Structures are given as structure tokens and as C-alpha cells.
Amino acid sequence: MSTAEETAGGETSAWGEVTPDAARRLLIAAVEAFAERGYHATTTRDIAGRAGMSPAALYIHYKTKEELLHRISRIGHEKALDILRTAARREGTPAERLADAVSSFVRWHAGGRTTARVVQYELDSLGPDARAEILALRRQCDAEVRAIIEDGVAAGDFDVLDVKGTTLAVLSLCIDVARWFNVDGPWTPDEVGALYADLVLRMVGAK
Amino acid sequence: MSTAEETAGGETSAWGEVTPDAARRLLIAAVEAFAERGYHATTTRDIAGRAGMSPAALYIHYKTKEELLHRISRIGHEKALDILRTAARREGTPAERLADAVSSFVRWHAGGRTTARVVQYELDSLGPDARAEILALRRQCDAEVRAIIEDGVAAGDFDVLDVKGTTLAVLSLCIDVARWFNVDGPWTPDEVGALYADLVLRMVGAK
DNA sequence: CGGCTCGCTAAGCGCTCGCTCAGCATCGGC
DNA sequence: GCCGATGCTGAGCGAGCGCTTAGCGAGCCG
Numbered sequence A, B: 001m002s003t004a005e006e007t008a009g010g011e012t013s014a015w016g017e018v019t020p021d022a023a024r025r026l027l028i029a030a031v032e033a034f035a036e037r038g039y040h041a042t043t044t045r046d047i048a049g050r051a052g053m054s055p056a057a058l059y060i061h062y063k064t065k066e067e068l069l070h071r072i073s074r075i076g077h078e079k080a081l082d083i084l085r086t087a088a089r090r091e092g093t094p095a096e097r098l099a100d101a102v103s104s105f106v107r108w109h110a111g112g113r114t115t116a117r118v119v120q121y122e123l124d125s126l127g128p129d130a131r132a133e134i135l136a137l138r139r140q141c142d143a144e145v146r147a148i149i150e151d152g153v154a155a156g157d158f159d160v161l162d163v164k165g166t167t168l169a170v171l172s173l174c175i176d177v178a179r180w181f182n183v184d185g186p187w188t189p190d191e192v193g194a195l196y197a198d199l200v201l202r203m204v205g206a207k
Numbered sequence C: 001c002g003g004c005t006c007g008c009t010a011a012g013c014g015c016t017c018g019c020t021c022a023g024c025a026t027c028g029g030c
Numbered sequence D: 001g002c003c004g005a006t007g008c009t010g011a012g013c014g015a016g017c018g019c020t021t022a023g024c025g026a027g028c029c030g
Helices: A004-008 A021-037 A044-050 A055-061 A065-088 A094-111 A113-121 A128-154 A163-175 A189-203 B002-008 B012-017 B021-037 B044-050 B055-061 B065-088 B094-111 B113-121 B128-154 B163-175 B189-203
Strands: none
Touching (some): A021 A055, A021 A113, A044 A055, A065 A094, A065 A128, A094 A128, A163 A189, A163 B189, A189 B163, A189 B189, B012 B065, B021 B044, B021 B055, B021 B065, B021 B113, B065 B113, B065 B128, B094 B163, B094 B189, B163 B189
16 A cells, blocks of 8 residues: 555555455556556566565466556556546536546546556557557547537537547647656646646637 | 658658768667657667668667667757747747747657657656756757747737646647657648647637 | 778677466465 | 465576677778
8 A cells, every 4th residue: 555655646546446455566566667667668577576576476466467557557548538427427518527527637647647657658568459448448538528529519618620639639638747747846736637627628719 | 761751751851960871771760660669669689670780780880779769869859949949939929939839840740750759758768867968958848839928928919827837738739749640540740730739829818 | 902991790698588387385164 | 183275486497688799791092
């Protein structure tokens, strides 16, 4: 748990579904290592060492190093999709729902930067089958955001030239937070979330 | 040259400063390989093979594999800085200069996606000294964009809540193009450049 | 034409990688 | 109190890594 604090920010519970305990410790260690050095630069000895185990212990819970990345990526994308879906389907005007989606999505990328980095930037390290599965989740994320923007356009609340392109730009803006956000920097995740919600409302021409 | 077309898009000449010819071929091969598989997943045998040489030939022109990445990163960042500086210092209103900066910066990231990917996403694979040198170039890129936005605010043309944060978001939006842009996708680099210039003018509340 | 330089190759060194396997400690069921 | 299942370790395998070195052939200079 103590090693998980840095990693998961306020979202340690996100890994609660991973059992048994040793498998969860290995997974959290892998998230930290992948985020710090990248998937290919991380060794199985490093992961096992961070989890306080011998290198061989990893292979009791996971078939390969890639399976670890796959599990991390799927759980992370499901969490991201859940965040967007919750915001998209709540009550409120399209502008309120879009602002909610962006600010909570950004808070997740900033606060859980370690996890988000792995989830968003190590996709190409997966094999073809696993990558295809994850890409399907990404398309669902895209669909949720696009639905809000389309609602806003249909209601006359938004003024958008290219719905598809704008949707992509909004998601792109949020995702890139995981690349540059620094815990020791001048902003809290909440502040970045609020700033970005304002910027996105401007991008869609919210009235 | 034929191998360079895919890589550099319309910017093959960007590597013209690298001599002799064998060193340039190795560097272009490295850009392609790093962009496809990432720095750590690329082997020196792969780079040499793409350049039509034996693995040992690499070490006649470069001391280490990391020196290749360092050279690629420095040349790429200098080119990116040049693009932003040219747009920032031309004649015109702040809105015109910002639109020019964003559209040309985005065109570079989309058209030269292979190069841009390496330049923007493999920074952490450099050692501390090389990374520090590159980060200095990045801060200069940031300063150029911020100067345009500050000009617009001072002139009363822009309406911005947080200049520093908005500058970061604008650059972040442009840089992330290198991650998602697909040459076979629905947009040309010019189209993305135009769309993004419009979105950024909305973000700064251009009148 | 002989000899030197320069760009390159074939071979391989030392190392670390992902992963395996035989064996040991622990513990619940009977 | 014994027994098999479970979770883990220590040792190490084969492969592939970054990089080195000895030597070879082409080209220029005298």
C-alpha cells in the first residue's frame, strides 16, 4: 500500500479488483516501473524487486511481461471509459456535461499520472490481439465525448466546424496531460481540470 | 533517398546538414526504427540493416546508440523552434501570428510524424546531460508561443484566464498530433493545421 | 607501382534479458 | 500428525543485446 500511494494518487482502490494480494503488488510495481522507464526499458527483475519478490515469482501470477501491461492497460481504459460515460450520461446541459467530462478526465490523467502514462503511451508495446482489444475501448471513449458534442450542436448550444476533428482534439488535449503534468509543478489536478474545462467550452463555441 | 521519403515527408532536406552520406543514411534509418518500435525496442542491428550496413558500421559514425537519438532530437527541436520563431516574429496581428504558428507547427507534426514522434516522445530515453540540453530548446519553444499570446492579451485582442496554462495547452494540443495522426486517415496535414488554428484562436478568445 | 589511409565487414566478447525448473516452507483437510 | 496443494526462491538456460577488434579492399599520393 505504501508503495501504491505515489502511483495511484487518490485511486489506489482502482487496483482493488486485482487478486490475490501478491498479484496486485506486482501489478502496482509494474505500473511504477513502466511509467518511469517505459515498458521495453523495464526488466522483470526490476518489477519483482519493487514488489519485494524474486524474479521467478512474477511468472506464477502472469504468463509474460506483456500480460502485465495488457492487464494494466485494460483496467486503466475501463476506468477512463467509466469516467467519461458517467459524465456523458448525467443530467444537465451539453455544456455542463462536457465540462464535467473534461475536468474529471483531466483530473484522472493528472492525479493518476503514473497509471495514465502507461495506459496512454505504451499501447504500441502490446501485441496485435491485445492492442485491438484496447483500441475498441478507445473508440468507445471517443464515442462518449462525440455524443456530448453532437447533443450540444443539435441543441444549438455549440458552434463546431468539424465534430469528428474537434472530438479528437478535445480527447488529445486531455490525454497529453499525462505527458507533461508534474506533481511538483505549479498546478493541482483540480486546477488543470478547471482550466481545461474552460478551454474546451471555448473550443466548441459554447454559448 | 527512397527510404527517406516516408520518414521525412516533405522534409527530407532537413537531414541535409548530416554528413557524410553514410552517417545520414544511418540517422534516417534510426528515425524510422525509433518511431516504429521506440528507442529501447530498437536494436543497433536493426538500424544498420535498414541503412544497408553491418552493425559495426554504426560505430564509425556515432559513439553510441544514444548519440543517434541525441542528434535526431536536437536537429528536430531546432527545426520545431525555427518554425515557431518564424511565425512569432513575422508581421501581422497576434491572431494571425498565432494561427500561423499553430498551423505550421501542426503541419510539421502531422507531415513529419515519424520524426516528430521520436523528437517529442523519446526525450526520457536520453541521458541527463542530453535531456537538459533538449529541455532548454523546449523552453524556448514555449517562450515563443507565450510571447504571441501575451502580445494578444496586451493588445486587447485575446481573452485569456491563465497565460501560462493556456500556452502549455496550445503546445500540448499541437504536440499530441504526432501521437494520433495517421497518414492513411481522413485528414491531410494541411486540414489538421487549419482546424487546429481555428480551435486555438477560440481557446484564446480571439476577437 | 607500392604503401598508406579510410570506410567497412566478420566474428565475437561480456553481459543482461525474459523466462524455466527443481525444490523448500507453509498451511488447511482429514 | 501426515499429505498434498499452494506460493515462492535460487540457480541458471538460451538468446539477443550494445559494442569492440582484427583485418580487408578500394582509392589517392608519391
